[in-house]
Amino acid sequence: MTEQFEETAACENLSSYLNELGKGLDEYLRFEHSDAMQNPEDWKAKLGLDLPHNGIGIDDVIAEIRSLLLPNASAIPNPGFSSFITTGASNSALLANLSALVSAPQRYSLTAFNYVEELSLNWMRDLFGLSKEMKGIYSSGGSTANLIALGAARQQVFEKIGIDPARDGVQMPCRIYASAACHHTVHRAAAVLGLGRNSVITVPTNAKGQMSAQALRKVLREDTESKDSSEFLQLAVVANAGTTETGAIDPLAEIAELTQEYELWLHVDGAYGLPGILDPETAHLFRGINQADSVSVDPHKWMGAPVGIGTTFVKDRSILFRAFTQGAASYFEGAFSDEDAQHSLDSMGLPYADFGVELSAPSRGVVVWAIIREIGKSGLQKRICRHNAMAKHIAERVKAHPDLELALEPSLSICCFRYAHKSITNLDDFNRSIHRQLIRNGRNMPSTTYFKNKFVIRPCFIGARTSWQYADDLLDEFIELAEQLKNKNQ
């Protein structure tokens, strides 16, 4: 008896479906649609069906993507979006991602995709001027990248006292030193690693938003000399190469001197800011980065990769293996011998699964490979320089305007400022109102933050689609709204 083939999902004719979907995507990318929350009842009613018993077929699924989802999608890829640190992907990155989804659903085995996984990591290392001994591992983003880096630090520090923390668990309290402006994924990484969020000791920042090296020196000395210093392990210092809040780059060279003196692991979180090293005007701020034991960077931020791609670089990948191995498993038996391979399935290739926290994982390297192959170092450099110059341009205009106040000089592509006319009593509320209006207008969409307890507008330029005119346009619109609101209040 022959079994009947009853698969109902479409698995062929991709080009025609892509063509259809592509039209919808191009339409979306013109950003002429209104915001999703303009008319939410309409699309929610059409989408919110009971569980379907029978499907509608792929053509109608594509039609619904085009008619219901895309016109009510995210504002993130909009060139006027400058909130948070996230962006839409550029085309080559998307297409490379799609190619991998179709043809290399996992990053393992001896395929060309597996090959460019490693190649692209090495390219990125060279692109950002990291030392040749650095090796990388992809993961889902900056959160996981920081977790992997701190997992390596934990492994190294405990091994020094004869404990394998990956096997036997954390046997002693630890301390991680991070600036007040560090990303709070550092705290979560400490929690996941069994160290606890409270193991993160906050080092104050200076007026430029950088970790104060002086304050770090003081706390390290006090901790080392304190009478209970034998009751905890000093594990790592986490420095920022571009804080999320202001883009400040910590004094890496000074911090590295301290981590060497105290024999501490130095992790540099460059999730957002590391590509800033390509701008000749800011490159010097990264001096000292090659003293780091680990460095993280997110291709899904400034490089324009689709979300889901972070990277950790370490000087010694064997520590990662010891920190993250799953232990031996029979289903992998013999899977790692590359010798005499004659078929792509003769070996798993490099054991990325044991360098991080994911087993099944997409081929991410091909995305980075495509980005770099498409525009080269020079193309990325142009984007970084443009965005940095936009932040500086806003800063110059803010300084020249009598009613605007600059919170601090921009280091990278973030500029923090506010409207501060003397007639306004509550500046935080005033600026918050202008910000809400900006977002609702939907043309220029910066985010906000508190810097030194002041509420400030915080555009962060990173999108490939964001061109120079958006700097002036954002500030013009902001000033116009501020003056309207001020006159209304008077």
Ligand SMILES: *Cc1c(COP(=O)(O)O)cnc(C)c1O
């Ligand atoms: C964005 C960011 C993170 C977190 O990265 P995700 O990719 O969102 O997980 C960590 N550190 C810094 C400095 C960041 O800017």
